[in-house]
Amino acid sequence: MAFSNGHKSEQSDKKVSEGGTRYLVKDIYIADPSAHVFNGKLYVYPSHDIDAGIPQDDNGDHFAMRDYHVFSMDNIDGKVTDHGVVLDEDSVPWVGRQMWAPDAAEKDGKYYLYFPAKDKTDIFRIGVAVSDKPEGPFKAEPDPIRGSFSIDPAVFKDDDGKYYMYFGGIWGGQLQRYRNGKAIECGKEPADNKPALGPQVARMSDDMLQFAEAPKTIQILDKNGKPLLAGDHDRRFFEASWMYKYNGKYYFTYSTGDTHKLCYATGDNPYGPFTYQGVILTPVVGWTTHQSIVEFKGKWYLFYHDARLSGGKTWLRSVKVTELKYNKDGSIQTIDGKK
Numbered sequence: 001m002a003f004s005n006g007h008k009s010e011q012s013d014k015k016v017s018e019g020g021t022r023y024l025v026k027d028i029y030i031a032d033p034s035a036h037v038f039n040g041k042l043y044v045y046p047s048h049d050i051d052a053g054i055p056q057d058d059n060g061d062h063f064a065m066r067d068y069h070v071f072s073m074d075n076i077d078g079k080v081t082d083h084g085v086v087l088d089e090d091s092v093p094w095v096g097r098q099m100w101a102p103d104a105a106e107k108d109g110k111y112y113l114y115f116p117a118k119d120k121t122d123i124f125r126i127g128v129a130v131s132d133k134p135e136g137p138f139k140a141e142p143d144p145i146r147g148s149f150s151i152d153p154a155v156f157k158d159d160d161g162k163y164y165m166y167f168g169g170i171w172g173g174q175l176q177r178y179r180n181g182k183a184i185e186c187g188k189e190p191a192d193n194k195p196a197l198g199p200q201v202a203r204m205s206d207d208m209l210q211f212a213e214a215p216k217t218i219q220i221l222d223k224n225g226k227p228l229l230a231g232d233h234d235r236r237f238f239e240a241s242w243m244y245k246y247n248g249k250y251y252f253t254y255s256t257g258d259t260h261k262l263c264y265a266t267g268d269n270p271y272g273p274f275t276y277q278g279v280i281l282t283p284v285v286g287w288t289t290h291q292s293i294v295e296f297k298g299k300w301y302l303f304y305h306d307a308r309l310s311g312g313k314t315w316l317r318s319v320k321v322t323e324l325k326y327n328k329d330g331s332i333q334t335i336d337g338k339k
């Protein structure tokens, strides 16, 4: 299958539309893809990975990204357009370093790019930048969103027109430093036999620039209605929130981090609780992966990343897309991360 730069896939001769997988681009490293359909086109808002020469650690210091590009395509197997740098750290007064996984939303013809970055005191905050076009460029607000913390914002528009931001990530993402939205002294994860830390959710203000309420912690429960425990590394939330709706149900999806899976939990309202359902994607090449799920022209797609094209360098990742399929009961068919 031909790609935007003419190379062939190492994984599959099939097009995405035939059940294959596709790397979006191979000339730069990108990760953490947030895919959206705006005006009938598919737009992808990823992190832009670079080799900053910083050694790998559990704090994620090696993820030293400095700007964002936006990508678009008219169909899933078609040409991918790179719209170039749409926001960089020098244009955002509050940013110190590490522009991590972004997301975007549209409201009333304006486009909002949400991005986490460490401020000048090395604390992760979430910022917002605005454009008249989905492909940017974006102009950042002078300060981060009030009351924001941690990483990986994902903004979901519900059918009633309300927007919610889901966010948070443990370890390098600093979520363990907070309880009930407030910074705490000890800053550690709970003991293994205690409920795991949960992702955060807050409804957005009408102007999309602030939270309309204090963030709340989401509960992810097992099938017996018990919260997943901090020691349950195979299932507990680590980072990479992504919310969407399928057949009237809310699907909250996330990464398990150190066990390298993408999982999902379902519920009946945007605040949860959500009940753990299973694995969407088995481990990929590389430490992290991070997903978005979107319906485009009548089919569902999983966007994610792996580090295969850099030979496994986890700070140099590439975005892939493959079709996502459901069973009749609404469960998701698990995808092989190595395919």
Ligand code: FUB
Residues within 6 Å of the ligand: 031, 032, 047, 063, 100, 101, 151, 152, 169, 239, 240, 288, 289, 290
């Ligand atoms: O890209 C930096 C971090 O790696 C993201 O914020 C996480 O979701 C993980 O993919």
